[in-house]
Amino acid sequence: MRDTILKELWQYKGEYISGNELAARLGISRVAVWKHIEALKEEGYDIKGISGKGYCLQNTDNIIISSEIAERLKNHLIGKQVISLAKVDSTNQVCKQMITNKQITEGAVIVASEQVNGKGRLGRKWDSPSGGLWFSLLLSPTVPVSELPLLSLVFSIAVSNGLSKFTHVPCQIKWPNDVYLEGKKIAGILLELSGELDGIENVVVGIGINVNIKSNHLPEIATSIYEHSSQSFKLADVLVEVLQQIEKIYDEFLTNGFSPLLDRFKSACFHLGAEIQVQQGEKKVSGINTDIDEMGRLVIDTAEGIVKVSTGDVSII
């Protein structure tokens, strides 16, 4: 019922709808409508109520209605189940909790309007105000554990493909999985694995995309589609496009392996050929990034010879 009420309000696109009309449409009492509205407000939805006028959902472009995504997606796996929430700690956290509670299965997408404790890699913070696309996807890939790090590269290709429809210029990738636009970070990906020693059961793919966010709500190094194009987009449109690209590229990876995708990754990777430094905890590796190999490792020509790295944070010197 909560989703149905939200959808009714959302369809009014910023107009007021009276409690009586909502009650009649949904076949429930006005008191029941009021209770559901209060619960939605509690969850974090911005709903204004004016006596004599009714209720109005604010900022409809930034709200995702699960059933709309499900109806529009033509995917066979990704987004089979879409759960849309208002304000959460972190969608990765919610996703992991839902796995434990057996509430979701492979392909499920958990999306939130806002995260109060958004996470980056290595415990870093991810700013997630309203206007961004913050979601997590549950996968159970049937690939050898040694190939799982390639998923970072696979998803960054998919996200960068999906975003170019809105940015109209190609996005770049910073290895392994940061998506950049004109020198600033527009999206980030956080992969979390869980399972037993003999195999990974679940991969939670957390993706954050700065869509309709102004730069004053983002860190210095970041940008958004809005900042780039001076235009707002419906979050649902961006989500549908990105999920379609994810399914397409992920299917290619499962069917043909990473080799056919490697060239696409290399042509989007903006530090290939540049002098870089890779920070790996306390350790630093510096040199020319001459290549990326079939295992997705950075090949670096250092003063001590060729070094291949599979983890770390890249910066251009």
Ligand code: BT5
């Ligand atoms: C990432 O980490 O880039 C992974 C970000 C994943 C976020 C998604 S949102 C949905 C899901 N739920 C979560 O809780 N997380 C995932 P990393 O490479 O460690 O980058 C973190 C760094 O990016 C920070 O230290 C900041 O410098 C910068 N940063 C923080 N918020 C940002 C934003 N909104 N846009 C661009 N850069 C940001």
